[in-house]
Amino acid sequence: MYRKALLGMALLGLSGVVAANPYEYKLANGLKVVVKEDPRAPVVVSQIWYRAGSMDEVNGTTGVAHVLEHMMFKGTRKVPAGQFSKIIAEAGGRENAFTSHDYTAYFQQLQVDKLPLAFKLEADRMANLALTEREFSKEIKVVMEERRMRTDDNPQSLVGEQLNALAFEAHPYHHPIVGWMNDLENMRVEDARTWYRTWYAPNNATLVVVGDVKHDAVFRLAQQYFGPLKPHALPSRKPQKEPLQRGIKKVTVKAPAKQPYVAMAYRTPVLRNVTEDWEPYALEILAGVLDGYSAARLNQSLVRESRLANDVGAGYDDISRGPGLFIIDGTPSEGKSVAELEQGIRDQIVKLQRDGVSEEELQRVKAQVVAAQVYQRDSMFYQGMLIGNLESTGLSWRDEKTLLAKLNDVTAAQVKEVAIKYLQNDGLTVATLDPQPLDGKQQPQPQAGEFHVH
Known part of the structure; x- marks a missing residue:
């Protein structure tokens, strides 16, 4: 055979x-x-x-x-x-x-x-x-x-x-x-x-x-x-769409911790057609505007200037089999509350929705976002990760060049448009941490992903 x-x-x-x-x-x-x-x-x-x-x-x-x-x-x-x-x-x-x-x-x-x-x-x-x-x-x-x-x-x-x-x-x-x-x-x-x-x-x-x-x-x-391994019939995968969200959702988590914390998640689309879709690319650049480099808006305004936060960030993944979220999270500075930090974040969003981004800022952010992706491609492991991720989520490794080109094509008007359309309360979920006494327990450091350790 x-x-x-x-x-x-x-x-x-x-x-x-x-x-x-x-x-x-x-x-x-x-x-x-x-x-x-x-x-x-x-x-x-x-x-x-x-x-x-x-x-x-x-x-x-x-x-x-x-x-x-x-x-x-x-x-x-x-x-x-x-x-x-x-x-x-x-x-x-x-x-x-x-x-x-x-x-x-x-x-x-x-x-x-x-x-x-x-x-x-x-x-x-x-x-x-x-x-x-x-x-x-x-x-x-x-x-x-x-x-x-x-x-x-x-x-x-x-x-x-x-x-x-x-x-x-x-x-x-x-x-x-x-x-x-x-x-x-x-x-x-x-x-x-x-x-x-x-x-x-x-x-x-x-x-x-x-x-x-x-x-x-x-x-x-x-x-x-x-080659000798036999295939078998796979179950049919039914579409599983989220119902329309009709207003802001909030949850408070009580847990032993040193500091409070807030995470805000906005419902967003993800890539389904790499050539025709444009909103996911604009959302990725929007994430870069807010948190794509050390002088990005959230860090500059809320950490360096107003000192509302010890840290604050934004993230969005445009490639997934299911629905997407645009997440902004942060830890308030000592003496500042979660409510104050959340309001500070909202103020930055409103400012962006009102004034948009300048062409100079847009080009600076694009350079950072695209460079980060290009640098990852220097690694053999991450070259494989990109191929596997694309193939496993319904896209193709052939889309790689298109992804970078479409990021470069994003306009300032598109960034403003997706900020107005998606960073709004009807699609927002807010989770806050209400820190409880530690009782002498040491908190482990956050770990990313579900990697197997053996």
């Missing part, structure tokens, strides 16, 4: 391959392979992305995507529990995994000649994971402790969790990636097995390789190791 498949690829001139860098090929079982040749160092990054994240979970099993990510390191029939990481380390590589609302991904960074090893191990656990009661009962305790450390004992994370839970009523972004504690306490190994059997298949995955490789050689390796 393998020789026949290779012959077919040769006869067709690798049909499906784009004559540019990156290169793409799809195996007969549905696995998409994207290769970015980057010869700057004799290393390679291999990432396998499954289009299944916490948004695909159902009530009662929240957190199962992240739990399965942990279990993927707990052995197959060929590789005993704990050996995956050891084998990669002994080969001089490093590996990890992460879960998001939209996808779950696993990666290795190795010397180029060790790429077959990464493929062999990943293909094995894509099809042959040994989900035992013994390993599950140990690992679910690890996940619950992770939730305690990252969320329950972290006041800002608690605020973020409640912010999402209130901002999203119908959409599963309502649920935390790590899962609700009660669901974790009642999760069983069969829940993980069901998730694995449902979503872990070559026709629900994208293999991304970046490094000092030749694409045709990588395609042959992918065919060798992943």
Whole structure:
């Protein structure tokens, strides 16, 4: 079968391959392979992305995507529990995994000649994971402790969790990636097995390789190791749209903390058509106007000048499978209240909506926003991240250049227009932290994402 498949690829001139860098090929079982040749160092990054994240979970099993990510390191029939990481380390590589609302991904960074090893191990656990009661009962305790450390004992994370839970009523972004504690306490190994059997298949995955490789050689390796795996039917994914928000929502979170904190989330669109949509690009530049560099408006006005805040920031992600949020958050200075900081933020928004941005400021912000994206592309790992993120959220790696070009095309009028349209109360959710006595407990530092630690 393998020789026949290779012959077919040769006869067709690798049909499906784009004559540019990156290169793409799809195996007969549905696995998409994207290769970015980057010869700057004799290393390679291999990432396998499954289009299944916490948004695909159902009530009662929240957190199962992240739990399965942990279990993927707990052995197959060929590789005993704990050996995956050891084998990669002994080969001089490093590996990890992460879960998001939209996808779950696993990666290795190795010397180029060790790429077959990464493929062999990943293909094995894509099809042959040994989900035992013994390993599950140990690992679910690890996940619950992770939730305690990252969320329950972290006041800002608690605020973020409640912010999402209130901002999203119908959409599963309502649920935390790590899962609700009660669901974790009642999760069983069969829940993980069901998730694995449902979503872990070559026709629900994208293999991304970046490094000092030749694409045709990588395609042959992918065919060798992943080609024999069988696809299976995937569940239909129903649209899950948020109902119209009809006014401001507010929640107060009481938790042990040193300082109060406020987070404001505005409902926004995300990219669905990279060439025709323009609002997401304008929203990204708007985030840069407010918090794209050290002299951006929020920091300059609220931290340096009025000293209302110790820190304040804005963020927006235009690429996701679900609905978007534009978030502004901050910690008030000592002696200042959350209400004062919130009003200070609102004043800056009103000023922007009224006066807009000058052409000079716009060009300065664009330079910062675009430069930040270009710098990320210097990293092999983040080149792979961009490709995997685009492919797993319904876009394409081919959109990369368009994304940068469209950012450069944003006008001052468009920035003002999206500020007026989306930074308004009817689409706003506000979560505040009401700090309670610490009782001598030390607060852990915030951690980003749901990365697996093993």
